Amino acid sequence: MAWLTNKVALITGAGEGIGRAVAARFLEEGAAGIVAVDIVEDRLAALKADLGDLVVTLRGDVRSLDDNREAVALAVAQFGKLDIFVGNAGVRDARRRLDDTSDADLSDGFDEVFAINVKGYLLGAMAAREELARHRGCIVYTLSTSSFYIGGGSIYIASKHAALGLTRSLAHELAPNIRVNGVAPCGTPTALADAGSLARPDSPTKPRTGGPDTNLMHIQIEPEDHAAAYVLLASDQSRVMTGAVINSDGGRGVMSTIVV
Numbered sequence: 310m311a312w313l314t315n316k317v318a319l320i321t322g323a324g325e326g327i328g329r330a331v332a333a334r335f336l337e338e339g340a341a342g343i344v345a346v347d348i349v350e351d352r353l354a355a356l357k358a359d360l361g362d363l364v365v366t367l368r369g370d371v372r373s374l375d376d377n378r379e380a381v382a383l384a385v386a387q388f389g390k391l392d393i394f395v396g397n398a399g400v401r402d403a404r405r406r407l408d409d410t411s412d413a414d415l416s417d418g419f420d421e422v423f424a425i426n427v428k429g430y431l432l433g434a435m436a437a438r439e440e441l442a443r444h445r446g447c448i449v450y451t452l453s454t455s456s457f458y459i460g461g462g463s464i465y466i467a468s469k470h471a472a473l474g475l476t477r478s479l480a481h482e483l484a485p486n487i488r489v490n491g492v493a494p495c496g497t498p499t500a501l502a503d504a505g506s507l508a509r510p511d512s513p514t515k516p517r518t519g520g521p522d523t524n525l526m527h528i529q530i531e532p533e534d535h536a537a538a539y540v541l542l543a544s545d546q547s548r549v550m551t552g553a554v555i556n557s558d559g560g561r562g563v564m565s566t567i568v569v
């Protein structure tokens with residue numbers, strides 16, 4: 310049984326990593342069309358070459374309300390409607406600490422990370438809400454174990470905690486016509502980049518591994534492992550779920566709560 314038959318989705322940050330895996334899985338589940346938004350043009354071209362004509366792409370910046378509106382309009386023009394908005398584009402903070410960050414970098418870095426990881430999610434909801442409400446659609450946000458626990462730098466953690474607050478608040482505000490939920494992945498090997506204003510070209514941040522030693526299940530976690538949680542939350546099977554979060558983390562969060 311396909312879970313997303315005839316559904317149309319817009320996915321931000323769809324050019325790579327988790328967003329790309331979600332786009333591919335949505336098509337396997339019968340989605341009628343995907344609008345893939347990313348700031349990197351080459352990634353979108355590769356995605357379209359791989360996934361085909363049911364994917365239309367838009368090079369856009371989630372920090373722009375106009376770009377978000379253009380993406381929603383593209384969904385309606387190409388596929389007749391929008392049922393699912395996946396807010397996913399994000400950046401890291403190079404695990405910056407206060408004692409290794411200049412005043413200017415701290416201010417610029419905060420603004421950049423929050424503009425993408427938080428404001429981008431809010432602008433997406435603003436742009437999509439009328440079209441989603443028309444079809445009793447839904448929003449799924451990519452959260453993180455950093456929405457609940459300490460992992461990463463303070464700016465990234467604060468942004469992912471904020472995105473959790475946004476998920477809960479918008480679930481309340483947009484009910485009863487739009488459900489709003491989140492998926493919280495743990496460390497997963499992707500190209501997830503540091504915000505330009507915080508990146509350290511001289512000592513690049515250690516890449517994430519998602520290795521077997523990072524989770525209770527002792528498995529190598531890949532972007533594709535998270536896609537099923539998005540399918541559930543995007544489908545009508547989860548019609549009683551709103552303001553909820555699926556922790557897609559191999560038990561990583563549980564590990565953080567052990568007291569010895």
Ligand SMILES: NC(=O)c1ccc[n+]([C@@H]2O[C@H](COP(=O)([O-])OP(=O)(O)OC[C@H]3O[C@@H](n4cnc5c(N)ncnc54)[C@H](O)[C@@H]3O)[C@@H](O)[C@H]2O)c1
Pocket residue numbers: 321322323324325326327328346347348349352369370371372397398399400425451452453454493494495496497498499500501502517532
């Ligand atoms: N990889 C992990 O370990 C991990 C863990 C938990 C949560 N997350 C979250 O998952 C989401 C996806 O990250 P990923 O790991 O797949 O990384 P990724 O870099 O592979 O994918 C993110 C995509 O977002 C795009 N993007 C960045 N800024 C943008 C902007 N301003 N406008 C439009 N597109 C933009 C990038 O070009 C990239 O293609 C992020 O929200 C991230 O915080 C990642």
